[in-house]
Structure formats: structure tokens, C-alpha cells
Amino acid sequence: MSFFKELTKGIIKENPTFVIVLGMCPTLATTTSVKNAIGMGIAATFVLICSNIMISLIKNITPDKIRIPVYVVVIAAFVSVVDMAMAAYLPDLHKSLGLFIPLIVVNCIILGRAEAFANKNNVLNSMADGIGMGLGFTLSLSVVATIRELLGNGTWLDMRILPQSYNPMLIAILAPGAFFTLGFLMAAINMLKEKR
Amino acid sequence: MIVTTILAASIGSQVLIPVIILGIMGLVFGIILAIAAKFFSVQTDPRVEEITAILPGANCGGCGKAGCSGYADAVVHDGAPVNLCAPGGAEVAAHIARIMGTEAGSMQKKAAVFHCSSGGYKNTNWKYTYDGIESCKSAASIAGGPNACFWGCIGYNDCLKACMFGAISLDENGMRVVDWDKCTACGACVKACPRKLIELVPQNCAVHIKCSSLAKGPDAKAVCGTGNPCIGCGICARKCPVQAITVSNNLARIDYDKCINCGLCAKACPTKAILDLLAGSRKKAEIDPEACIGCAICVKACPVEAISGELKQAHSIDKEKCVGCGICIEKCPKKAIRMQD
Amino acid sequence: MKFYLKLGFILLAFCVVATAILAYVNSVTKPRIDELKRVAAQEAMAKLIPNAEFSDVVIHLPEGASTPDSLVYYIATAKADSTKILGYILSAEKHGYSSNVKTMAAIDTEFKLINIKVIEQAETPGLGANCSSDSFAERFKGLLPEKLLVDKDGGEVKAMTGATITTRAVTNSIRETIAIIRKDIESRANTLPEVEA
Amino acid sequence: MGFFGQLFVMAVSAIFIQNFVLAKFLGLCPYLGVSKKLDSAFGMGMAVIFVMTVASAFTFLIDKYLLVANGLEYLRTLAFILTIAALVQFVEMVIQKNAPALYKSLGVYLPLITTNCAVLGVAILNVTPLPDGSTYNFLWATLNGFLSGVGFTFVLLAMAGIRERLELVDMPKSMRGFASGLILAGTMALAFYGFMGLKI
Amino acid sequence: MKDKFIVSPAPHLHDRTSIPNVMWNVVIALLPALVFAVYYWGWRSLWLTLLGALSAVLTEALIQKLRKVPITISDGSAFLTGMLLSYNISANSPWWLPVLGAAFAIAVGKQVFGGLGNNPVNPALLGRAFLLASWPSLMTSGDTWIKTLSRPFSQASINGISNLDLIHQNLQTVAPKAYDLVTSATPLKVAQTLRDSSFVNTITSSDSLNSVISNNIFTSLFDLGTLQQLFWGNVGGCIGEVSVFALLLGAAYLLWKNIIEWRIPLFYIGTVFVLTFFLGGIKGTGYSLMLPFFHIFAGGLMLGAFFMATDYTTSPLTKKGRVIYAIGCGLMTVIIRLWGGYPEGVSYSILFMNVMTPLIDKITMPKAFGRIKK
Amino acid sequence: MRLKTFPGGVHPHDYKHYSASVPIEELPLPQKVIISLSQHIGSPSTPLVKVGDEVKAGQKIADASGFVSIPQHASISGKVSKIDIFPHPSGTPQLGIEISSDGSDNWVELADDPNYLELSPQEIRSRIAEAGICGMGGAGFPSVVKLSPPEDKPIDTVILNGVECEPYLTADYRLMLERASDVIAGLKILLKILNAPRGIIGIEANKPEAIALMQKLTADDSQISVAPLKLQYPQGAEKQLIYAITRRKVPAGGLPMAVGAVVENVGTAAAIYEAVRFRKPLVERITTVTGSIVQNPKNLKVRIGTPFYELVNFCGGITGDIGKIISGGPMMGVALPSLDAPVAKGCSGLVLLNTREARSIKERNCLRCARCVDVCPMNLMPSLIAQAVKGNNLDLAVQAGLDDCMKCGSCAYVCPAHIRIVQWIDTGKLRIAEQRASNK
């Protein structure tokens, strides 16, 4: 049942953030709050699914020499759609994600997936891959964001979790905190892997 | 279809101009890339990439080249042999051969064995208290090495550290052993061991001398510690039905080309210096009397004279004598012999 | 030749389709986005001075003195009575600690601050970034431009703990902008916006 | 402030204060991925500087004369990335043919650059209004691309230097690879905090 | 005769230095400053220092235990890190600040990379940067710094009141909320406030401040009285910045013991001195020797130059490299102090140069004796 | 005057007080001697005798086996009792010839040739070669090879190495005091065969009597002078000594003759004098037996091949537990597993350390304190070499100077982390040699 396998592998086994280590920029830049992280995750997932489907459809008619430009155009189109739609219907989120929406284009995951997967697989599997990878991406973004928002702001999804008296550790929502959080998460994953 | 609908729906500058602009950009870039592809095309040998792709990518250096891609390059451009990649084994060799259009050549799967059983550090007698860096190579280079046996394992695990496939571990005596399933015969351990205790042998060889000491018997015994030293008594050589063992300089050595894995030497060795991997699991040959035509080929072939029988009559095998080497099976023209537990 | 054109046209085709789709999406979303922007600006102003209508005034600044050569402020007139000037809304900006801090401020006809709203900043979260909060705006309410200095500089704006620089940027930018438009407003001497040339 | 004064300010800003990697979170994948060896970091850095400069110039022109002129700002993402992808591929082919030695050292990094946020990032930032409302002209946009590339290369090299050193020591197993790379990135980001709020 | 002798590689002789010896000596060298800090700011300085050191030591022990490697807390390096971290916070800080900072310094700054000798940047400074980024208001705001005027040295022995105090008091009359007698800004903070406020002056038409804050007073901050006060102590600042005198005492001990080398402190302080002289002049305060002296005495420069920039692990290996490194530290310090948004530049400068250290080592790799320079 | 020296280096406590003032004593004839066939750099000598042969003292019993090799001579008279692998002062057992003494000390015929300075250089060289002389300063390089530079490399300076910078050792010092004229005579022979205009005797400032004596004896010789040197280990190392005295830098990988210099140990010079004048082969040397646990530390004149335990016994045995036995000085000498090894031509001393002095301290992580970098006289980066070898990055190790290290041990001496830098370097040298061999 390869469809199902393609669907689930992105979540843990080939998690784009922790295992493949691509798409670092949005992972770190948009995880200051869980809300942003989920927004980013969904946007990226949408693009991933659409572009994976599209690319596996057109893979046979694109000559090798212009393969990358063509894929890039396809992906950029979907990204722009997301960008505009978000600006029109979710303006606040759009504002806080800022530059990183257009950057989904280059976001290595998507190109990585297009090159590595959709280019070689059929539509159904590509779609499954897109969904899986997107979910995996969203999930890891949320995990990182949860830690950062909790430590750096005392809240989760804007709900106050830690008591008011907690003096938030601001570094968690600053740039260095993003690196540290992800670094330690990765170390934890390595440790778990070693244990097995 | 969609295009036409959209176009039809709103033909106006709102759609037309952007479409034209981007269209032209696409056209221009497409043509430029196409021209560039023609004009700047470089003949690279695609085979290098193909070979790199099928190599295991461990970059272990076993082939003697700078990493896997280095080897791929060497195969294509310098005509390096296709069967140098030990980790990849015969499969990869065959694959490369197919790409290169040559024959894979024989690639007997090999693995590492240790010719020492002492266990090294703490399990042998030491001449002195060694106070230096814990590496066999370093320790061996001062004062002849710390262990009393000049030939034996020092035990700082240089071999174990060198093995990137995790094939080496310690047995209950503290001696290093190789997991043949994991061993890829890359030879890194062989290079690492300053005592030259490790040898790559074909994986179908089951009997090994577990000692490298050139000392005279009593001396070897005195220094060995928990191991089983070879004392050079020569009993094994005399027991060997195929003369695969020679003893020189107080040490027995097995010629793996001759050895038939019968294990007789191991049974005979007074110091248990010979390891028999098949001990206890060895099968015996049995002749199917129906199929046997009594050609006596097997009688001649059997190294231990376990087969007897009249010409043209079904032969029989003396189970006591049979060592399960399987030579008769190979030789029997009628495939009348089988192995039985 | 055919090879070149073929590649060119394939890429062209993709571009055309993609662009067409985008053009379509844009035509759908653009009005909404613009509308959102307008409403947001209106709302921001309405929050600062409720029940008012706004009309803009452009002041041209002397060349070379500063980078933007013009400045816009809004005159707020009462909804009920369009001849009654309720105050003015100005926007000011200055570099704070790590970003440009853009503030919208409402002043009454005496140039006293009615309220302010920081609308754009990327200061340190938890520090300078707190300038977007209402409690920060409180510190400005009712101040006269003369008092518009951070307490450490001798004024009456209480600096946020650990974020004097941000506070100073907001305070100073507002004071400076008021100083500029003050002349314009005074010259206009309570005439109504319609008269504006 | 004369030309050189402005240039200096821009350089300091791009390299230290608003560093692409450490302050703007752009180009992190190569920063983490190609920083294990100084040599390859250097190659990557040079390739990025080159592409960022050229891409800045091209995209600026395209934006100004094709997009903005026709009110098509919404096509930026599409047009820019198309330009960058085509450009990178073109450059790669040219170098491969005409400078095989250069290709050997830089070539492998070029394809990676298409997927580097920093390039598209700088192209987009070049055409977004600056805090004071003004925008770059062609010269400054190109210089900005170049200097941002230099800033990227600078931290990439520093990172590679540290990681080469750490190659030799025994780090805890679980920290090897990306985990320590990320911790290092955080450390460097903290070290660069001193430049924040710098007014020049 | 025993039958088993030791066989080891040459050399068989070793000089008396060892890691614990080096580290505890640095701890000793830091003690004078602690004495001064306790004298001026009370026992809390001591408690905070001990808390930091203790937290560092415990963190190190815990991590080493978890990693199943030998526990090496007795070598003093963790203690030293914790102590230096505490020296970098105010004596008025909450107790958990040094605890968290030291734990972070050891865990993230050191053990993550495998412990002693492997850390790429100075752990104590990383800990400080962590605290600064996490709780900036606790680490920078005016009320954190205490200063007790009731002690000798500060006034009696220096004949009257210094301009620094005068400025404090003047500022109090115009802005009573910002400054009071018990807590006071650090000298560098005052300088920064003055710097930024004087920009204000040129713009404001309402000149209520001009009488107080003028260039005149700006320069008069850097007078002999201020310098004396900085030298002996009792100015607002971190625990370890208390007195230049106390730090120099420790530094002399380290130099005498051959534990630190003169290059880094000399070139670091020298660079700051020279640059502040010239750049300070450019910035309109006129060329005066007072300004550079103010800058080398104020803030953490002495602490940084003698005790933190000299940290073996994070400074270059070669002599030439150390000179480059020290000059770099000086340059960065001056830039941050004169143009930065943050009054003190020492810790960030050292951190930044730590990051550069591998590159410096790379370019200053020596040519072997008898090898021709290429 | 500021004394001359070289950059880098360390100042270990010198411990010379144990034996510095003890005059040279002759060790009684040993029961047996073991003449090792590898007492020098180069190929081992080939034996000329077989078990059972009777030999006289001074008789040649093994011949040079090539250009870089030397003959060996019996140092006592007696019977060849064994040719086998024996313990060796280098630690690694080597092939040697055992001679059991007949107690008579029967010598081969020696000559006396007072006009030896008039001999042709060729003749002198062959006498040196015949006498089996190799460097006695430790390296054991066949002297005749050193003394036959090619035509295009004129030698203008001959330096006698009287530095003895190793702590504990006083053999060269006593030799210079007690046989000063032999040393100077040897130097004159060297000047003659190399046709060199000047000879300089380098002596460190901690041996003022030796300096004074040598200065007195050479005062009226225009060719020969004495260079007092600042105390600094490893001043005795050839390249450092040449630099200290002449400010010339021997190129990396090059030989002293590249800068027109030849360095010989003072003991070698004295041996050369005896060989040329009396045709006496090298069968005895001065060796210091010292250490805190030696009953009476002494400077002994011993026959080559005498087992070390004889020396120790003659010095009254030991007064405590031996921790370490060092053949040579404590900085570069080799620790031995037993006292069975014999004295070789290069053995300048035997140092016994007690268990406290020999206790081991665990190796820790490198602190990067740079002490090792600061003291390395070869201007290398020892810590980096050690780390690179450990991390298996031989290229980096070579960049950091692996090939140029002379293993003086200064770096390991100062390292507060007690890293066995020299052993790491040794290991690195082994590995790189293997790698280079397999790449060929």
C-alpha cells in the first residue's frame, strides 16, 4: 500500500525538518508563535500538494534543460495564489508571516520534493507525498513554536499557560532561541535514535 | 480550456498584459537556456554519475581511492577494476561491470578473522605498566608493545575503531570478534592493526588458527594469558587430510585454498588454538542407494577415506569418518549424495 | 532552430498559464485587499479620534532637508458638524532599537496629544515591542509637545523599562512631526479643509 | 554622506547589523549544510555572492520596467524566481564550458543556490520600500545584493571555521551534525546581537 | 625491586602546571574584585557569585553524569565560569539570574560541545548574552545598579564629589524619577544617555535641558575625579566591574604566574585607548586624554581584557593571531560603545572575536622553523 | 653580553646536581656484554663472528652493511656466547652479539700516531669509519657520512655540541672537564678533514667551569672559539644550536651542511681523536647513572654493551622503588621495561625515577592554552597536530607541522592537560608513513 506509506513517511521517518533538514528559514522565522507556525505550515502544505500533483502530471512533457524553470514557475504560481488569498482573507497572519510566504517558493522542501519525488512518481503517490510532507512540516513547526511560545511568552496559541508571575525568557522567541530550540530538539531526536 | 475561459471572461489589459509580459519572459529564457544548452554543452561521462549512484556511499576508502566518487571516476577514466568495492560486494561489481560493459570477474565474498585469541589488554600478561595514549599503534611503537606476547593483540581496539560498519565486538574472553554479516571486507581493520593479526579470508572458510605467536611453545604459553596459543607442535598438520596446514617458526598456518573445512585439526589441537566455526553443526554426507551407480568417483575424492563400496554397487559412507567437507557431493555425477544432520 | 523554439514555447506556455491564473486570482483578491487596507487605516484613525471624518493635507518640505519631501496629515472634523475641527492625525517614524517605529498620533487643536498608536515596528519582543500596547499609549495622553521628551531627557514620557531607545524614538518622532505640521496648521488658522488649495 | 560613506554604511549593515543569516533568517539551509568544511564554504560563498549580485541587478530591472510599470507587483514572486532559476542554470552551463577549473570548485554549489532563500529574499527586499519610504535605485540594489552575499559568506566562513575545529574533538554523539550546527548558529546569532541597535 | 615498571612516551618530565592549578589561580586572581564588591555593595555580591559558581559546577556534574564521562568539576573550570558569569551581573539581581545563566553557560556554552576545551565561545559570556537577551530589563535597566555613597574612597578620599556624581544629581533635578541615590546608572550608561540626549537638544526648541546637558558637561564627565572613582570603585556596574584597582591586582598576579600572556590585554586595552582618543575627538568632544582613560576604566573592559578575552579555549593559538584577535576586540568594543544601542560593548566584542578565532588561527598558521614563507 | 639562544624552548629544572661534581670513574669489567647490531641510524651491521668464537677487546665483530652503517667491535675479550634478539636501549628488542668475558681484557694491537694531523683527509675518514664511530649525542648518525659532504657544499663552521641540555645528564660536562684536550684535538681533526675555517664549541651557561676551561685551552687558537649559550632546552638540538650560534636556519627537511655547518657531540670529537691517533675503535663511552633513588649517582666510563644493571649495582644500587627506567635524558630518553638492556654507543645516561616522579597523570582535553605553540622551537602547532592525528585528519596534521617535529618534547612538558603530544605526533608519523607508502 504505497499510497499510505508515502502519506505517513513525511511525518516521522522522513520528516522534512528533523530528518531531511530542509526549509530551515521558515522553520526558524515563523515559529515565534504557534499561530504563525500553523499558518505557515498550512500554506506550505497547500503549495506542496498542488505543486506535487502538477509536477507529476507534467513531468513527461518538460524537456530536461528547462525542467527547473518550469517547476519553479508552477510552484511560484501556487505560492502567489496562497499569498494573495492570505492577504485578502487572513490579513493579520499575512502580515506576521511577511516575506516568508513568497519564500515558500524556494523553500527547499518544495523544490526538494519536486526534484526528488514528484519528478519520479505518479500523481497519486505525489499527492500523498505532498500531504505527508506538508503535515510533517506543519507538525514540526508547531512543536518548535510550542516550545518557543511557551518559554518566551508563557502562552500557547495565545492562551496563557504559565502563570502571570512567570518572567518570560525572551530569548526563546528571538533568533538565537530559534536555533537553540531546534538544535536541542534535533539532539533529542538523535538521542532517541541512538537508544533504539 | 481553463485558459480560454479565463481569457474569454476577462479579455482586457488586466489579464492580457501580464500574460504577454510573462509569456515573453518565458520565451526568452526558454530560448536562451536552449541555446546555452547547445553552445555550452560539455561532454561529461554520464557513467561516472551512474556508478557513483550505485556505490554504497560509505566512503570507506577500502578501494584505495578518494571516496566512492573517486572510485567511480577511476573506473571510468583510469580503467580501475570494477570489483574493488568490498562493501558493495559482487552485486555492485556486477552492476558496475554492466555499466562499463565488462565482466565483473570473480568476487569471492570475504570477511575478516583475527589470528589471536588472547583478548589483549588486561587479559594477557603485560611486561610493564603502559602509560600512554590508548591506541594499539602507539603502544606497539614503544618498547616493543606492552603485552608480553610480542605478536599478540594489544587490545586498545584500533581495529574496532577503524571499522565503520560496526562489525567488530568483544567476545566473552575480551577478544575481538568479527560479525561476518556486518563485515564488508573493506580491510580497514587489517590496516589498523599494528600486530597484523587480522586477515581477510573467503567467507566459506570455517577453520582458523587463532594465534600469531612465533615464540617457542612454552614461551608462548607463558605469556599468552587467557588465550589459546599455538605451540607449534604440528599435530594439526599431521591430522589435516589435505595437507593444508604448515608449521614454521613455531606457528601453524592454514592454506585456505586447500582447506576443506573438515575441522579435524581443531579437534586435535592440544591448546585449542584452532577455531572451527562449524563445530557441532557439521553435517554428514549420505548416499542415496537408489541413485548411486557405484562409479567410485567419490571414493577417490573423499579426503578421509570415509567412502567405501564395490564398483557398480551402491557405495556407503562411514559416518564416523565423514567430516562433511562435501567434496563427494560436488564430484558425484549422479547427484546421489546429500548432506544430512 | 526548432529545438530552441520548442523549449522557448514550452516555458512560454507555462508562464502564460500561470500568469493567467494569477491575473485572475489577483482580480478577485485585489479589491478586497485594497478595501481591507483602507478600512484598516480608517479604523485606526477612528480609534484615535472617534466620530470624525478625515481629510488629508499634504505639506511640501524644503528640498534636501530630509528624505521624504512631503508629509501628510489628516484633519479630523466632527461627523455631526463638518466645520468643527476635532483635531489632527499625523504619522511619524524614527529608528528605534532595531527597526523603524511608525506611530500614528492624534492631537487636538491645542496640539495636546489625544492618543497614539504604534502601527509598525519590529523591536525586541517583550521590550521595545511593548510599544504597540495600549498601556504604552496611555503614557502620552494629554501631553503637550513641550513635555514630549523621555523622562530621562527631562520630559514627561515615562520610558519603558529596558527600552528607553524605543520610547525615545516614538516620543521624538511625534514631537518633531508636530513641530513641522504645527506651522502649517497655525498658518491655516482654523480654516476648514475644503479651503485647502 | 558621500558615495563611499553610504557604501560603508550599507556594508556594515549587511554584514553585521542586518546579516541575512543571523538577523533575517534567510539562506539557512546552505548555512547549516555547506559549513562543514572551510573549502566548500568558501566555494559556496563565492557562488552566492556572484548569483546574488547578478540576480539583484536582473530582477531590479525586470521589476522596474516590466512589472511596476504595468502595475503587476503581484507577479513578482513568479517573475523573480523564474529569472533566478534561469540565470543560475545559464551561469552553470557557461562556467562548465568555459572555466572547467572554476566549475569544479563552484559548480556543485550553483544548483543549490536556486533553492537558497537568500537570493529570492534579496531580490524581493531590493524592491520593497525602505523604512524611510524610499527605494533603491539600480546601483544600490545591485550593491545590496553583493554586500548581502558578502555578509552571508562571512558568517558561513566563520561557521565553517568553528565546525572544522569541532570535527577534531569528541562531541557527544547526539550533538554531532546538524544539532551542534544549530547550537552554533544560535551562539553566533547571540554574538552578533552586539551590533543590533548600532547607529551609523 | 618491583618487577613492573612504568613505560611511557617521552618526555618523562613535566612542569608543574595542570588544569586545576591554572583554573584555581584565576579564581584567586578574581578574589580582590569580590572583596571590593562586598565592601561596596554588601554580602549579596558574594552570595550571587557563589550561587553562580555552584550552579555551574552542579550543571557540569549533572551533564557529565548523564553522559557517563568522568566528572571533572574539581578542575575549577566550571567554578570559574560560574564565578565570571556572576561577575557579569549586577549585585542587585534576583537570585535565579546567576543560577540560570551559569547553567546555560555550562550546558549550552560548554558541555554541548564535549566539555572543557571544546567550546567555540566563552561560556560565561554566552551565559551573559543569554541573560541579556532573555531578561534585558533585569540586565540593563537603571534600577539594577546599586551604588552606596556612604562608603569611603568614593568621596572622602578623593576630595569631594566627582563630576559623575554631579551629573547624577543634576539629572535628578530635571528627571528625578530616573536617578536616585541608592541606585544609579553605570558610568557608561550616563555617557550614553548624555550622548543621545545631546542629539535631542539640537532638535528641540524648548531648551529646558540645555543648562544641564551641554557638551560642556558631556566632556566634564571624563574628569580626574571620575577616573579616580572608577579606579577605586563604587560606581554603578556589574559585580566584577567594581574597581579597576582590584582587577589590576588580580591581573598582575596572573601575569606573574605566567597564566595569561600580555599580548591580549595590552593590545585590547591599547586599541580601545587609541581609538577612543581619536574617534572621541571626531565625535565632537574634543581631543582629551580623559576620554580614553574613561573608556578603559569604565565598564567591563578591565575584566574582559584580563580575564575573559584571555580565556585559552576561545582565543587564537598563535601569537600573531592573538594580536589580531585583541585588536579586533578593541575595535568592536569602541564601535559598540560609541555607536551602539547598548552602552557596554566588551562582552559582545569578545563573543564576536571568539567566533572569528578559528579563521584567525587558520590565517596565522605558522611556518615551521626553516620553512620558507610562501 | 646577552647570551645567544634560539626562539621557543623551555626551562626544566636541571637535576644535574646529583652527578655534576662526581669525577668519571671506570666501571669494572662486566661479566658479559651485548653488542647490538643496531646502535646507529642506518642499516644494522652484519656479524663477522659466530657463537663460540674467541674475541679480543677492540676486535671487529660486525661490519658495516652499507654506506649509512658502521662496524661494531668487541668491547671486552671473551667468547661469543649467543647471537640473538636482546633487549635494547631503544626499548624495542634488536639483534645483538653476546660476549662472555674471560676476565683478561685482552686488547687488539693499538697504535700511536702523533702526527695524525698530517694524514690525508681520506685516511682520517677511513680511520673514523673503521673505528665504528657514530654520533654520541643521541641520534647515532654514522660520523663518517656526516664528515663527507659533497663538493658543492663547503663547510665553514664545525660546531661541537657541548650543550647537554637534557636534565640530569652530566656525561658531556665531565668529559669536557676531564678530557678537554681530547675534545679540542678531535675538533681540530674535524676542521682539517672538512677544510673548515672555524670551529665553535657551544656550551650552556650552567656549565661555567667547562666554558672557562675550554676558553682557556683555546685562547690562542684563532680557529676555535667557545660560544656560551643561554640556558634553554632543547639548545642541543642541531638546528637550534646552529641557529643560536650562527643565526642560520637549516631549511626544513634539509641537513646542516645546507648552511655550511656540521655539528658533532663533544664525546664524538673525543672518540674521533682516539680513533685517528690511536686507531682505537669506539668500545667505551661516558654515561651518567643518576636519579633520586640511585645510591651514589656517578659518571661512568663503561664498555659498550654492558647491561644497565651492572651500572646500577656499581652505583650502590637503589634506595627506593623504581618507577621508571630511562635510557637517555628525561626529555627525549626512552623508558625501558627492565634493566637488562645494554649500553649502546649513543647512551648518554641512565636515569631512574621513583614511583612518585613517574606517576602518570591522565590525559585531558586540550585547553587550547597555546603553551605548546609558544614553546615549540620548530614553530609548529603541536596541539593541533595532536588533535588532528586523534581526529584522523592527517592532512591537517601535516599542515600544522607533523613532518617538521623533532620530538624534543617541549610541548608535552608544558601541557597543562598532560596530553601525550609527542606520542600522538609519533603515531601520526607512523600513519602518514604508511599512507605515503601505500600511495606510491
Ligand SMILES: Cc1cc2nc3c(=O)[nH]c(=O)nc-3n(C[C@H](O)[C@@H](O)[C@H](O)COP(=O)(O)O)c2cc1C
Ligand atoms: C537583546 C537586547 C534587546 C534590546 N531591545 C531593545 C529594544 O527593543 N528597545 C530599546 O529601547 N532598547 C533595547 N535594548 C537596549 C537595552 O535595553 C539598553 O541598552 C537600553 O539602553 C535601555 O536601557 P533603559 O533601561 O535605560 O531603557 C536591547 C538590548 C538588548 C541586549
Ligand SMILES: Cc1cc2nc3c(=O)[nH]c(=O)nc-3n(C[C@H](O)[C@H](O)[C@H](O)COP(=O)(O)O)c2cc1C
Ligand atoms: C639519510 C641521512 C643523511 C644524512 N646525511 C648527512 C650529511 O651528509 N651530513 C651531515 O652533516 N649530516 C647528515 N645527516 C645527519 C643529520 O643531519 C643529523 O645529524 C642526524 O639526523 C641526527 O641529528 P639530531 O641528533 O639533531 O637529531 C644525515 C641524516 C640522514 C638520516
Ligand SMILES: Cc1cc2nc3c(=O)[nH]c(=O)nc-3n(C[C@H](O)[C@H](O)[C@H](O)COP(=O)(O)O)c2cc1C
Ligand atoms: C631535542 C634534542 C636535543 C638534543 N640535545 C643534545 C645535547 O644536549 N647534546 C648533544 O650532544 N646532542 C644533542 N642532540 C643531538 C643533536 O641534534 C645532534 O644530533 C648531535 O649534536 C650531533 O652530534 P653527533 O652526531 O656527534 O651526536 C639533541 C637532539 C635533539 C633532537
Ligand SMILES: Cc1cc2nc3c(=O)[nH]c(=O)nc-3n(C[C@H](O)[C@H](O)[C@H](O)CO)c2cc1C
Ligand atoms: C586565563 C583564563 C581565563 C578564563 N576566562 C574564562 C571566561 O571568561 N569565561 C569562562 O567561562 N571560562 C573562563 N576560563 C575557564 C575555562 O577556560 C573555560 O571554562 C573554558 O572555556 C571551558 O572550555 C578561563 C580560564 C583561564 C585560564
Ligand code: SF4
Ligand atoms: S571487520 Fe574489518 S574488514 Fe570487516 S568491515 Fe570491519 S574494518 Fe572492514
Ligand code: SF4
Ligand atoms: S588492532 Fe590488533 S592489536 Fe589492536 S585490538 Fe585490534 S587486533 Fe588487537
Ligand code: SF4
Ligand atoms: S611539536 Fe615537536 S618540535 Fe615542537 S615542541 Fe613538540 S616535540 Fe618539540
Ligand code: SF4
Ligand atoms: S599545551 Fe596542551 S592544553 Fe595547551 S594548547 Fe597545547 S596541547 Fe592544548
Ligand code: FES
Ligand atoms: S529554507 Fe531558506 S535556504 Fe532553505
